[in-house]
Amino acid sequence: MEYPKRVLTIAGSAAGGSAGIQADLKTFQELDAYGMSIITAMVGRHPKTQKNVHLVGEEAIEAQFATAVHQVGVDGLKTGMLFTKETIELVAGLIASSEVETVVVDPVMIGKMNSKLLKEDAMEALKLKLIPLATIITPNVPEASQLLGGRTLTTVEDLKQAAVDLYQLGAKNILVKGGRLEGPAIDVLYDGQHVTTFKAPRINTIHTSGAGCTYSAAITAFLTKGLEVKEAVRFSKSFVTTAIEHGFSYTEVVGPTYHAAERKYGEAHKIIVNEG
Ligand code: PXL
Numbered sequence: 001m002e003y004p005k006r007v008l009t010i011a012g013s014a015a016g017g018s019a020g021i022q023a024d025l026k027t028f029q030e031l032d033a034y035g036m037s038i039i040t041a042m043v044g045r046h047p048k049t050q051k052n053v054h055l056v057g058e059e060a061i062e063a064q065f066a067t068a069v070h071q072v073g074v075d076g077l078k079t080g081m082l083f084t085k086e087t088i089e090l091v092a093g094l095i096a097s098s099e100v101e102t103v104v105v106d107p108v109m110i111g112k113m114n115s116k117l118l119k120e121d122a123m124e125a126l127k128l129k130l131i132p133l134a135t136i137i138t139p140n141v142p143e144a145s146q147l148l149g150g151r152t153l154t155t156v157e158d159l160k161q162a163a164v165d166l167y168q169l170g171a172k173n174i175l176v177k178g179g180r181l182e183g184p185a186i187d188v189l190y191d192g193q194h195v196t197t198f199k200a201p202r203i204n205t206i207h208t209s210g211a212g213c214t215y216s217a218a219i220t221a222f223l224t225k226g227l228e229v230k231e232a233v234r235f236s237k238s239f240v241t242t243a244i245e246h247g248f249s250y251t252e253v254v255g256p257t258y259h260a261a262e263r264k265y266g267e268a269h270k271i272i273v274n275e276g
Contacts, residue, residue, distance in 0.1 A: 011080025
């Protein structure tokens, strides 16, 4: 039997199950990858203190890394919410000292409910230590804007320029996701030579919690299976678009995307790919 590829997420636990580690593992499972996790922080609001982010210490992160990377072995990994400068530096050092080649960095900064997922003083470490190790980074519009010092991004042309400029940070591929602009959901990929756009229809829903986590987890799984970057992005955008289309909520607030949607309904969204 051929074993599934081993994929690792290094991210925050989202107690509600829609985002972070939980979204990543559900995505890995749907795409037949063997999911592993390193929890860097736990997100869950305490009813009395209102504290929302609970950190995991350095030793625990190192221990999880040793188990996943040195004991089981990792074919590809992604990073999500790392929250502090110290965690970013630790994780970047661990990745750099490993032989893992497929590294997807989702530069998570702000959640859908406006929760803060990265401390302000962590931005430099993200740019200087972690992003240069990446096969691909996957910022959304606010994240790309922050990485570019607060630049306003409103059109697809702006996203193309942003992708080209972010390439200077040292990642091999830049995917700027345009889901937060108006009109169709157009994402822009720059690989150092060519700009490619990926277009999906806009889906009229508020239930998109964890969509970014799901997208980058899918990219990690597809890259680890050996797909070229463009193909991995195309398949992943299709997967996340179908998951968004079937998003739902158990509560009155923003709910999860439905990770099982593509499998359950046998649908895959057609993504329109254009060069230049
Ligand atoms: O969707 C961004 C995100 C990532 N990681 C964790 C989160 C969230 C959003 O809430 O909680 C742990």
